[in-house]
Amino acid sequence: MPKIILTGDRPTGKLHIGHYVGSLRPRVQLQNSGEFDKILIMIADAQALTDNADHPEKVRQNIIEVALDYLSVGLDPKKSTIFIQSQISELTELSFYYMNLVTVSRVQRNPTVKAEIQMRNFEASIPVGFFTYPISQASDITAFKATDVPVGEDQKPMLEQNIILPKNDACLRLPGTDGKAKMSKSLGNCIYLSDPENEIKAKVMSMFTDPNHLKITDPGSLEGNTVFTYLDAFCTDEDFAKYLPDYKNLDELKAHYQRGGLGDMKVKKFLNAILQAELEPIRNRRKEYESNIDFVYNILKEGCEKAREIASQTLKEVKAAMKLDYFDNEEFLKELHTRFK
Numbered sequence: 001m002p003k004i005i006l007t008g009d010r011p012t013g014k015l016h017i018g019h020y021v022g023s024l025r026p027r028v029q030l031q032n033s034g035e036f037d038k039i040l041i042m043i044a045d046a047q048a049l050t051d052n053a054d055h056p057e058k059v060r061q062n063i064i065e066v067a068l069d070y071l072s073v074g075l076d077p078k079k080s081t082i083f084i085q086s087q088i089s090e091l092t093e094l095s096f097y098y099m100n101l102v103t104v105s106r107v108q109r110n111p112t113v114k115a116e117i118q119m120r121n122f123e124a125s126i127p128v129g130f131f132t133y134p135i136s137q138a139s140d141i142t143a144f145k146a147t148d149v150p151v152g153e154d155q156k157p158m159l160e161q162n163i164i165l166p167k168n169d170a171c172l173r174l175p176g177t178d179g180k181a182k183m184s185k186s187l188g189n190c191i192y193l194s195d196p197e198n199e200i201k202a203k204v205m206s207m208f209t210d211p212n213h214l215k216i217t218d219p220g221s222l223e224g225n226t227v228f229t230y231l232d233a234f235c236t237d238e239d240f241a242k243y244l245p246d247y248k249n250l251d252e253l254k255a256h257y258q259r260g261g262l263g264d265m266k267v268k269k270f271l272n273a274i275l276q277a278e279l280e281p282i283r284n285r286r287k288e289y290e291s292n293i294d295f296v297y298n299i300l301k302e303g304c305e306k307a308r309e310i311a312s313q314t315l316k317e318v319k320a321a322m323k324l325d326y327f328d329n330e331e332f333l334k335e336l337h338t339r340f341k
């Protein structure tokens with residue numbers, strides 16, 4: 001069986017470093033592992049519309065932001081097909097047929113749908129399209145016969161069978177810079193992949209740590225300490241050699257912090273150095289692509305054509321299985337001849 005990756009993101013804003021450690025960085029590693037026969041990366045604009053129908057221009061604008069984020073982290077259009085969900089009408093068609101295979105109560109029990117309904121205060125006014133998006137997501141995955149779906153942890157209930165999650169706990173769900181569980185644009189607690197250097201620095205310096213760690217000599221706690229969670233997600237032993245040679249590794253740094261005698265500022269400066277080194281090449285590549293925007297446009301256009309070819313083949317198979325293939329072969333006509341002899 002060929003190994004096929006399908007994954008995607010809703011284009012409702014620029015992508016941030018939570019997306020990066022949770023799903024973009026692993027995607028690039030999987031892409032470059034050479035282990036996959038096909039890799040498809042989808043900008044899920046149709047799904048984004050399920051809770052943004054009042055703001056179609058927001059979704060439209062963010063198509064290119066997400067595409068630029070993809071390319072700048074190292075997704076390579078020669079190895080990965082990047083495409084836009086709405087342009088593959090076969091996906092919508094598949095969803096309509098799949099809706100017959102799922103009960104309302106099954107969708108209602110989906111923990112992600114439940115949480116999102118609460119988060120958006122939808123309650124009784126849930127758009128039907130939003131409610132059914134897990135079904136549409138099943139269409140996305142099966143249309144391309146994906147065997148592996150690298151996504152963030154929030155997508156787990158959507159993907160019972162073929163999910164790939166990061167191995168490192170800190171990468172599963174990177175908290176916001178304020179220590180809140182989720183990075184979200186509306187909370188203003190995100191570091192974006194496209195943030196300029198000074199903004200990254202300002203965000204790191206104002207990050208939530210241990211509120212009881214007032215004096216440097218106080219023992220510090222790691223529990224819920226965002227700076228250390230970010231270090232868990234980003235730092236390697238080489239970073240110590242480069243930027244903080246007094247310590248060999250993160251365990252040593254953590255031990256010192258817990259003992260007391262290590263100030264937040266020193267740890268934040270270290271984190272800042274690591275983040276800057278990781279994000280600078282991404283930002284530079286983004287600028288290159290921004291100055292070649294026609295090239296990006298064509299990557300998307302060609303990606304859509306390629307994706308459509310694959311999805312239309314699957315739709316044909318599904319329609320045949322559901323007995324909806326009246327004109328694809330002579331069978332239907334033969335049935336008519338037998339019945340109306």
Ligand code: TRP
Pocket residue numbers: 006007008009010044047136137140141149151155
């Ligand atoms: N729900 C995903 C998100 O919010 C986007 C998405 C749509 C997706 N269809 C998918 C992810 C299929 C993986 C597979 O980011």
